Amino acid sequence: MKRKLVSIPLSVLLVSSFALAACSDGGKATPAATTGTAATAAPKATADNTPTAITIMAPLNTAQTPPDTIIKELEKLTNTKLTYQFFPADTYEEKLNTTFATGALPQVTYLKNQATFIQMKSAIRDGQFWEIGPLLKDFPNLSKLKSTTNDNTKVDGKLYTLYRGVDIARQGLIYRKDWADKLGLKPPATTEDLYAMMKAFTENDPDGNGKKDTIGLTDRNDLIYGAFKTVATWLGVPNNWGEKDGKLQPEFMFPEYVATMDYFKKLRNEGLINKDFAATSKTDQQKLFTNGTAGMYIGAMTDVSTLNKDLIKNVPTAVVDVHSMVAGPNGKFASWALPGFANVVLFPKSAIKTEAELKKVLAFFDKMMTPEVANLANWGIKDVNYSVIDNKAKKLDEEKWTREVKPFTDAAIGDEDTSGRYLGIPTIPAQGKADELKIANLKFAVQDPVAALDSKTYLEKGVQLQEVIKDATNKYIYGTIDKAGFDKAIEDWKSRGGSKIIEEYNALYKK
Secondary structure: OOOOOOOOOHHHHHHHOOHHHHOOOOOOOOOOEEEEOOOOOOOOOOOOOOOEEEEEEEEEOOOOOOOOHHHHHHHHHHOEEEEEEEEEHHHHHHHHHHHHHOOOOOOEEEOOOHHHHHHHHHHHHOOOEOOOHHHHHHOOOHHHOOHHHHHHOOEOOEOOOEEEEOOOOOEEEEEEHHHHHHOOOOOOOEHHHHHHHHHHHHHOOOOOOOOOOOEEEEOOOOOOOOHHHHHHHHOOOOOOEEEEOOEEEEHHHOHHHHHHHHHHHHHHHOOOEOOOHHHOOHHHHHHHHHOOOEEEEEEEHHHHHHHHHHHHHHOOOOOEEEEOOOEOOOOOOOEEOOOOEEEEEEOEOOOOOOHHHHHHHHHHHHHHOOHHHHHHHHHOOEOOOEEEEOOEEEEOOHHHHHHHOHHHHOOOOEOHHHHOOOOEOOOOHHHHHHHHHHHHHHHHEEOOOOOOOOOHHHHHHHHHHHHHHHHHHHHHHHOOOOHHHHHHHHHHHHHHHHHHHHHHHHHHHOO
16 A cells, blocks of 8 residues: 655754754753563564563654653553654654654654644545544443544544544743733733733833843744644634634634734834744743743643743742633633643554454553552652642652653553543642643633544645645734735635645534
8 A cells, every 4th residue: 555645844853953952951852752661573473471562653753752651560460562753843744854864763653743644544445544443342441532532533423543632721831920910910801911011021021130132922833832822712703613603614714813913013012022933832922931031831731840940940939820711802702622631652564463462552551540540640659759648649850751751641542531530739839830721711712613523635634734834824923924915825725735625524514
């Protein structure tokens, strides 16, 4: 069978090539980080009591490759020999693309996010990955995975993936409360207040060193998981697609999208945001916050503990807080909603030759969803990485947990309520507040109406076409094109397949 190459946008490749330079936290992320004790070959048929050899490729969201401590415990509890191939998240899509093109994907392959999953759908249709839906009934724990989230990851009504659950409405603002208190600022109630806080953080010397060396907001080269989409939702932009005049239209064809571009253009023109955001990696974006340069980070509020940990190393007196209820010009609250999963796992037929081998791999993930193993993957080793207080887990050392456990937490599947793992005790007050706000946000969650729909043309051309809009959006914010130039980009999008995508989604939406 001919292997189809996954199309990864050139902008991703160019930006990710220098992302590793900013890694900190006491070590450097390696371009290819392999951890474990097993060979990379697919397991052969073995007796039931023989450990199953499994190789897992996953993105690494920490600066260092984790030690083998957690892996050894996982192997004991699951009767496996595990090899984790970790690759830095900033360059993961590039590595995934290359590995897939050469037919070298391992038995377990994580995709980075929803966008990467969409890119891989053509290869899924091409029969290069195992369908697992009919098998889940044979696994008591995997069968607990949420049907609504499973539905959002199906391809042509068939399930090929296991998912890592994510808080649906976790987006919000992480900010320097010590700066806000010094300047007499309250949490922003509106997008105008948000702008005013950014301006004050930039111009009013919030760090008190007498220098003009701070900015309001740090952002990155990602219009979805960076600040843009969260702010766009506050300003009234629909989630990916929205209904207008009784018909589904893409978000960038709504006037609120242009208003969001104008908002970010103003921030950039006034120096309230890092001016090179379109060429800034996530690592560098977070560094601008943790080194004391930027006072605001807009994204997943659940990142607050990690950001705070790195910030207080550089600024011991810093205090962070979180906030999410920001109203747009219409006076209403809105929260961008994710489809229930952060990333998904695929099982390549090139690495798993038989259904019997597939079942052994699925048996490993079934055990990963037992409370004992789920707690190991999410919290680490009891009394070493965490303690239990009132049936909740409390990290003993945030930095040690990040180094030793977080990579496996990022690769855990299921949800808190489907795996039975411990809920956590916040390490800082802001983390507890984030946990409360992500629940409060659900009332205002804006869902993506096409999350579970497949447009044939979008699957074939959507990724490339989205680059047209992404490029035009950044150029508009940077001031290299005007509204007429942006409208021209939309017409280009339409003529190259966009009109067909609109037609296909609307045909499915009306059913």
